[in-house]
Amino acid sequence: MKTLIISIKSASETVKDFERALTRARAGRIKKTHYEIGFDDRKDFEKFVRHLSVLSTILTLKPKSVYELAKLSQMDVSNMNKIVLFFEEMGALRLKNCTVNGRKVKQPIVDYDRIEFDLAA
Numbered sequence: 001m002k003t004l005i006i007s008i009k010s011a012s013e014t015v016k017d018f019e020r021a022l023t024r025a026r027a028g029r030i031k032k033t034h035y036e037i038g039f040d041d042r043k044d045f046e047k048f049v050r051h052l053s054v055l056s057t058i059l060t061l062k063p064k065s066v067y068e069l070a071k072l073s074q075m076d077v078s079n080m081n082k083i084v085l086f087f088e089e090m091g092a093l094r095l096k097n098c099t100v101n102g103r104k105v106k107q108p109i110v111d112y113d114r115i116e117f118d119l120a121a
Contacts (some may be wrong), residue, residue, distance in 0.1 A: 004092065004112040005036040008045055008119060014038050035112065037090050048090065051083050055092060058110045064098065065105035084108050 009017070017038070024030050039045035054073060063069040070080035087093045087108075095106040 001113040002035060002111055003114040003116055005034075006045075006048065006115060006117050007036060007038045008042070009038045009040060011040045014040060035091075036118075037092060044090075047086065048092070051087070052115070054080070054083055055087065055110050055115070058093065058108050064100050064107055066095075066108060067105070069108055 021030070021034075037048075039048070054069070057063070057069060057073055061072055063072055066081055066084050067077055069084070070077040073080065075083075084093070084095070088095055092112075093108050093110045096109050098105055098107045
């Protein structure tokens, strides 16, 4: 089971975490993979949280395209596309090129089973 951890950190904290992880990786002391998205901008974090239902819809209903996801979520396709691209940029989902009924579409896929929030200050 893959767990995605969402956190709010300053840029300096993110760099320190990266340096520690790199040191552990070089020493061969990393035992399991770690998936984390760290936000240093409160607006991006709030946007992520505001649209969590989109990730949930992808996980439960497994839409074949962004268009289908928009229809299932009762949202405008243009707005949904922006949200999906934001999540892809953050690393919360990936887009897979597929063919549905002879048309090339991008299928949104969430590779995580759980999302946890680490809001320790």
